[in-house]
Amino acid sequence: MTDPAVTAKQLVDLARKNIEDQQSRIAQQREVVAMYERNNNAARLSTARRVLQQMQKQLARMTAAHVAAEEHLSKLTGDEASVENVVRDAPM
Secondary structure, three states: OOOHHHHHHHHHHHHHHHHHHHHHHHHHHHHHHHHHHHOOOHHHHHHHHHHHHHHHHHHHHHHHHHHHHHHHHHHHHOOHHHHHHHHHHOOO
16 A cells, blocks of 8 residues: 555645646747737637636646645655655655
């Protein structure tokens, strides 16, 4: 059976990766919005802005989940030595 702290560390790492990916997608979407603004494409601009807002809301939810995962890991490990052992045992 897998150590709960190792699993929690893997979830923290996965959440961090998902946040980084979402931030990259948001940057790309901002470029799309800017392109539509430059081209005066009102029909597509409205949709692009709505998608951007949804992406930002999802990022906020992802960030909250990441914080919760870190807090859970902290409760499982309790001290710095335990965290170091989990990091060593749970490569990502």
